[in-house]
Every structure is written in C-alpha cells, then in structure tokens.
Amino acid sequence: xxxxxxxxxxxxxxxxxxxxxxxxxxxxxxxxxxxxxxxxxxxxxxxxxxxxxxxxxxxxxxxxxxxxxxxxxxxxxxxxxxxxxxxxxxxxxxxxxxxxxxxxxxxxxxxxxxxxxxxxxxxxxxxxxxxxxxxxxxxxxxxxxxxxxxxxxxxxxxxxxxxxxxxxxxxxxxxxxxxxxxxxxxxxxxxxxxxxxxxxxx
Numbered sequence: 001x002x003x004x005x006x007x008x009x010x011x012x013x014x015x016x017x018x019x020x021x022x023x024x025x026x027x028x029x030x031x032x033x034x035x036x037x038x039x040x041x042x043x044x045x046x047x048x049x050x051x052x053x054x055x056x057x058x059x060x061x062x063x064x065x066x067x068x069x070x071x072x073x074x075x076x077x078x079x080x081x082x083x084x085x086x087x088x089x090x091x092x093x094x095x096x097x098x099x100x101x102x103x104x105x106x107x108x109x110x111x112x113x114x115x116x117x118x119x120x121x122x123x124x125x126x127x128x129x130x131x132x133x134x135x136x137x138x139x140x141x142x143x144x145x146x147x148x149x150x151x152x153x154x155x156x157x158x159x160x161x162x163x164x165x166x167x168x169x170x171x172x173x174x175x176x177x178x179x180x181x182x183x184x185x186x187x188x189x190x191x192x193x194x195x196x197x198x199x200x201x202x
Contacts (some may be wrong), residue, residue, distance in 0.1 A: 001042060001043065001044055001045065001073045001074070001201070002044075002045040002046075002047070002070065002071070002072045002073050002074075003032075003035075003044060003045070003046050003047070003072065003073065003074045003075075003076070003197070004046075004047045004049050004066070004067050004070060004072045004074070004075045004076070004115075005028045005031075005046070005047070005048050005049060005050060005075075005076045005078070006049045006050070006059060006063070006066065006067055006075055006076065006077050006078070006079075006106075006110075007049075007050045007054070007059070007076075007077065007078035007079050007120075008050060008051065008052060008053065008054045008055075008059075008078070008079055008081065008082050009050065009051075009052030009053060009054075009082075009180065010026070010027075010050070010078060010081070010179070010180060010181060010189075011024075011026070011027075011028060011048060011049070011050025011078050012024055012026075012048065012050030012051055012052045013025050013026025013027070013028065013029070013048075013050065013186070014026070015028075015048050015050065017051070020047065021047070022048065023046060023048045024048050024050070026181065026186045026189075027181065027186040027187075027189035027190040027193065028046070028048045028050070028190075029048075030186055030187055030190035031046075031189075031190040031193045031194050031197075032044065032046040034190060034191075034194045035194060035197065035201075038194070038198070039201065042201070047070065047072075049062075049066040049067060050078075053082055054079065054082060055079070055082045055083045055086060055094065055102075056079055056080070056083055056094075056099055056102035056103050056106065057094075057102055059077075059079050059102075059106050060102050060105050060106050060109075063106050063109045063110065064109060067109070067110055067113070068109055068110065068112060068113055071113055072113060072115045073115055073116065074115055074116040074117070074118065074197065074200055075110050075113075075115050075116070075117050075118070076117075076118045076119075076120060076193060077106065077107070077110075077117065077118070077119050077120065078119075078120035078122065079103075079106075079122065080099070080121075080122030080137070080140050080141070080144065081122040081123070081124065081133070081137065081179055083099050083140060084122075084124075084133045084136045084137050084140065085133070085179075087136060088132065088133075096139045096140060096142070096143050099140050099143055100143040100146075100147065103143065103144065103147055104147060107147070107151065107153075116200050117151075117153050118153070118154050118155075118156065118193065118196045118197070118200075119144060119147075119148055119153055119154065119155045119156065120155075120156045120158055120189070120192075120193070121141055121144060121145075121155060121156060121157050121158045121159045121160070122137060122140065122141065122144075122158070122159065123137075123158045123159035123161075123162050123163075123179075124137050124159070124178055124179060125162055125163075125166055125171040125174060125175045125178045125179075126166065126171055126178070127171050127172065127175060127177060127178035128177060128178055130177065130178030130179060131178075133178075137159070141159055154196050154199070156189075156192045156193065156196060158188075158189060158192065161188065161192065162174060162175075162185075162188070165188070173185075174188065
C-alpha cells in the first residue's frame with residue numbers, strides 16, 4: 001500500500017529532500033512505524049512529500065510530480081498555515097476564495113489517481129505571536145470543512161484537538177512555536193492519522 005503525506009514543514013519535519021525515502025523525524029515517521037507494527041503482514045510504501053514553507057499554491061504546482069506520478073493508494077494532505085503566515089512574513093494576502101480554489105484544484109489532481117484522501121486541518125496554538133494568525137486560519141479551516149463535506153472526505157480536526165488538550169496542558173508540550181510540533185505533538189497527529197488509515201485498510 002503506497003501512502004503519500006503531502007504538505008508543508010509540519011509534514012517535512014527535517015527530512016532529507018534529496019532522499020525520497022527519508023520520512024523526517026515527525027508525525028509521518030511515527031505514523032509509518034505504527035502502521036508497520038499494527039499490520040506486520042502488509043507492505044507499506046510510505047513517502048513524505050512535505051516541503052517547508054509551502055502554501056496551497058506551491059502544493060498545486062508540484063502535486064502532479066510528487067503525488068499523481070507516484071500512483072498512491074492513499075494521500076494525506078496537511079496544508080494551510082503558510083497561506084496565513086505569508087500575510088505577516090511576506091505581506092502577501094491569500095484570500096479564502098483563492099485558498100479554496102487552490103485546495104480544490106489539489107484534490108482534483110489527486111482524484112485522478114483514484115487514491116483515498118485524508119485531510120488534516122491546519123492549526124495554531126496559543127503561543128508567542130501566533131494568535132494573530134487565528135482569525136485568518138479559522139476562515140481557511142471553514143473552507144476546508146466545507147470541502148471535506150462536499151467531497152465526503154475524512155477531516156482530522158487538529159486545530160480543535162490541540163485547542164482542547166491545551167486547556168489543561170501547557171501548549172509548549174505540543175508545539176515549539178505555536179505551529180511546529182514537538183515530539184509529543186507529532187505523536188498526537190500520528191495517532192489521529194493512523195485512526196483514519198485503519199478505516200481505509202480495514
């Protein structure tokens with residue numbers, strides 16, 4: 001079973017971009033390890049196609065090369081926070097309409113492969129200056145929720161999950177800066193991904 005994780009730095013997690021089989025040190029590697037323990041008789045071909053700094057526009061530019069060409073059985077898509085970040089880092093605004101157009105176009109390309117798709121909601125934890133992202137991220141998450149409903153795709157609500165667990169636990173346990181996950185944060189994401197993949201594998 002070929003599974004591709006498609007996203008930004010949260011997915012990339014320090015992988016060697018020159019090595020197509022390097023899974024990085026984050027949730028992709030953890031999820032792959034869990035799957036192999038759960039299903040020792042199944043052969044998993046797991047690829048990490050995360051690239052730090054990428055927005056929906058960049059994912060759309062490389063989806064054919066990094067995903068469609070690979071003919072996956074399942075694709076996990078996690079993107080969105082950089083579409084917010086660029087407003088503050090580059091002074092470039094991505095509107096909800098543009099975000100939705102890119103997101104749908106990415107899924108349209110993936111649909112050509114016949115692969116199952118799982119969406120992961122982008123998130124921001126209440127740390128440092130990242131709360132300024134909140135109103136923009138929520139608009140993008142509304143778009144993603146609508147797309148997931150339209151296309152009947154599973155959506156992992158990581159923004160809501162992290163908001164829940166950080167009511168009683170210091171957000172620094174899960175993120176280094178409000179966006180990039182710690183090892184504990186990666187385990188949370190991986191657990192949710194594996195839960196959804198089990199429904200597909202079963």
